[in-house]
Amino acid sequence: MTASTGALLRKAGLRTGHAALLSAFVVFTATPFAWMLITAFKRDSDLYNPNNNPLWFNEPPTLAHWDYVLNRTPFVQWLANTALVGLAVIVITLLLAVPAAYALSRLLGSWGERLGIAIFLVYLVPPTLLFIPMARVISSLGLQNTLWSLIVVYPTITVPFSTWLLMGFFKSIPRDLEEAALIDGCSRLGAMARVVLPLVVPGLITVVIFSFTLSAQEFIYGLTFVTSTAVKTVSVGVPQDMVRGDIFFWGPLMASAFTASVPVAVLYYLVLDRFVQGFTTAGAFK
Amino acid sequence: MVELVQRATATIATRGRNLLDRDRVLGPLLLSPAVVYILLLVGFPFLFAIYLSLTDATVGRPVGDFVGLDNFRQIIQTRSFRTALKNTFIFTFASQAIILVLANILSMALQRDFRGKGLVMFLILLPWVAPVSLTTIAWLWMFHSRFSLIDWFLNRLNLIEGNLFWLGRPDLAMIAIIIVHVWRMFPFATVILMAGHSALPKDVLESAMVDGAGFWRIFFQIRLPLLLPIMSVAVLFSTVFTFSDMTVVYVLTRGGPFDTTHVLSSAAYLRGIFGGNLSVGAATSLFLFPVLLIAAILILRIARRTEVT
Numbered sequence: 001m002t003a004s005t006g007a008l009l010r011k012a013g014l015r016t017g018h019a020a021l022l023s024a025f026v027v028f029t030a031t032p033f034a035w036m037l038i039t040a041f042k043r044d045s046d047l048y049n050p051n052n053n054p055l056w057f058n059e060p061p062t063l064a065h066w067d068y069v070l071n072r073t074p075f076v077q078w079l080a081n082t083a084l085v086g087l088a089v090i091v092i093t094l095l096l097a098v099p100a101a102y103a104l105s106r107l108l109g110s111w112g113e114r115l116g117i118a119i120f121l122v123y124l125v126p127p128t129l130l131f132i133p134m135a136r137v138i139s140s141l142g143l144q145n146t147l148w149s150l151i152v153v154y155p156t157i158t159v160p161f162s163t164w165l166l167m168g169f170f171k172s173i174p175r176d177l178e179e180a181a182l183i184d185g186c187s188r189l190g191a192m193a194r195v196v197l198p199l200v201v202p203g204l205i206t207v208v209i210f211s212f213t214l215s216a217q218e219f220i221y222g223l224t225f226v227t228s229t230a231v232k233t234v235s236v237g238v239p240q241d242m243v244r245g246d247i248f249f250w251g252p253l254m255a256s257a258f259t260a261s262v263p264v265a266v267l268y269y270l271v272l273d274r275f276v277q278g279f280t281t282a283g284a285f286k
Numbered sequence: 287m288v289e290l291v292q293r294a295t296a297t298i299a300t301r302g303r304n305l306l307d308r309d310r311v312l313g314p315l316l317l318s319p320a321v322v323y324i325l326l327l328v329g330f331p332f333l334f335a336i337y338l339s340l341t342d343a344t345v346g347r348p349v350g351d352f353v354g355l356d357n358f359r360q361i362i363q364t365r366s367f368r369t370a371l372k373n374t375f376i377f378t379f380a381s382q383a384i385i386l387v388l389a390n391i392l393s394m395a396l397q398r399d400f401r402g403k404g405l406v407m408f409l410i411l412l413p414w415v416a417p418v419s420l421t422t423i424a425w426l427w428m429f430h431s432r433f434s435l436i437d438w439f440l441n442r443l444n445l446i447e448g449n450l451f452w453l454g455r456p457d458l459a460m461i462a463i464i465i466v467h468v469w470r471m472f473p474f475a476t477v478i479l480m481a482g483h484s485a486l487p488k489d490v491l492e493s494a495m496v497d498g499a500g501f502w503r504i505f506f507q508i509r510l511p512l513l514l515p516i517m518s519v520a521v522l523f524s525t526v527f528t529f530s531d532m533t534v535v536y537v538l539t540r541g542g543p544f545d546t547t548h549v550l551s552s553a554a555y556l557r558g559i560f561g562g563n564l565s566v567g568a569a570t571s572l573f574l575f576p577v578l579l580i581a582a583i584l585i586l587r588i589a590r591r592t593e594v595t
Contacts, residue, residue, distance in 0.1 A: 018400075026409045029413050030410075030412060032413075032424035032425055032469075033416075035427065036427075055435075096319050099319065100317050100321070103312070121582050124578060125332070126551075126574065127530075128530045128531070128532050128555075128571060131555070131559065131571070133334035155327075156327045159323065159324065189312070219419035224555070236419065238419075238423065239422070239423055250427055250433075254427065264417055276478055279478055279519065280482070
């Protein structure tokens with residue numbers, strides 16, 4: 001009896017400890033988001049009163065900051081720019097990565113595998129290593145300060161990883177299916193388009209989401225190539241043009257940072273398992 | 287004549303089709319657009335960076351004279367560069383050490399299933415999946431000189447009185463930058479480790495448990511050694527991301543106070559893009575390269591070793 005009570009108590013203790021540990025982690029990761037959201041709805045007089053509890057609405061919430069963001073900042077324009085760049089990057093990434101991944105995983109034998117890893121490692125080349133020569137390249141192409149500069153350069157980030165991801169998808173499809181189509185008189189390309197591509201639709205969707213979120217997140221190239229407010233993306237415009245010395249600007253700032261970051265985060269989260277798979281297959285567990 | 291042309295085009299067409307059916311032809315053909323793109327926009331800029339670093343080019347005079355290793359020699363001697371180099375290593379090592387500990391604890395804690403695990407996972411992963419340039423603004427607000435949420439809590443707990451001025455003091459500003467790096471990268475390391483945990487052989491863990499091995503013994507003697515390859519992968523990638531990052535420093539401190547928190551990449555931006563000194567900026571950036579190269583080689587080695595076993 002006492003032994004089982006002891007065991008029960010111990011179990012309950014472990015459970016509480018487990019819950020407390022996880023809560024501590026969640027507080028650490030989510031507090032900045034919670035505070036963004038609260039700040040976005042708080043009145044200035046409430047925000048900037050040091051005697052008020054910052055995590056509580058001491059005065060009724062307000063939509064004033066959102067009104068300001070939508071009507072008196074280029075936020076909507078930045079969102080549109082982000083969407084435009086994202087869509088263009090998706091198209092370019094698919095056009096380059098799908099054929100490359102198919103060739104690497106199906107047509108080039110053991111060389112394909114080796115080249116695939118090499119292409120994956122390009123993903124490790126950070127923008128900060130290349131931004132200075134890249135700025136020269138962009139200006140000699142006459143693209144500086146346009147959305148085109150981002151559309152041309154962002155696939156350097158998305159193509160390597162997408163190719164690697166898609167290689168995994170192509171490999172998981174049995175070769176017999178294609179060979180059957182080849183015997184039935186399909187050309188290799190025909191077999192790829194009609195038999196293989198429909199089977200890797202999940203992979204294509206992953207690449208679409210992945211390319212979009214990566215271009216929506218990018219900051220360094222955007223900061224380097226684009227100087228006019230009107231052609232910025234959201235992840236560059238908000239930190240660069242909305243952060244001001246003026247302390248009374250935190251409401252709109254948090255409203256826009258929150259609205260722009262959470263949808264991107266949700267999208268990214270949807271493909272995170274595939275993303276992790278890409279890393280774990282690259283490093284180990286083949 | 288017409289017939290001849292028709293026959294000729296027909297043979298060319300079938301031959302073309304046959305060629306396209308040959309793996310040796312079709313493979314390189316499908317691969318080449320991606321490879322050409324990467325060579326043009328990654329390979330060429332990289333070589334161009336090396337070239338720039340060996341000249342005295344500026345934005346006003348884009349084609350400079352060859353100066354050999356002068357730029358490297360000169361920047362190594364400047365104090366601001368040394369600070370940036372030192373900071374880059376401090377930020378990277380400090381954050382990776384903390385990330386390693388946190389990710390190990392959290393990935394173990396998430397082995398068990400419980401109600402609401404999906405939501406907890408999402409909240410924990412938010413820092414990694416959200417755009418870092420936007421979330422760092424939230425931290426800018428958390429570290430505000432007057433209305434800092436962190437200061438408010440510390441005041442409430444009677445640990446401090448008044449404000450700490452996080453971003454106004456070099457030591458605290460450096461701690462703030464490390465906190466944000468840890469916050470952003472440890473969820474990434476955690477999910478990679480979780481993938482490692484789930485790939486562990488269940489029978490080994492179970493038989494160890496049956497043999498009476500306790501939690502700590504199993505963790506240190508079975509899990510940890512088996513997880514070592516994937517843990518190194520997580521740390522290597524996270525090192526590369528942290529080492530080359532300038533977003534956190536740029537948004538949080540812009541290198542301040544008094545240029546004490548610059549890192550290599552933000553120093554390169556300041557000189558090369560903001561200051562227009564292409565050659566010095568490119569040379570500063572290139573100091574990132576050895577560490578990136580070592581990381582890439584290590585990743586490849588781990589991959590090969592696990593392939594063999």
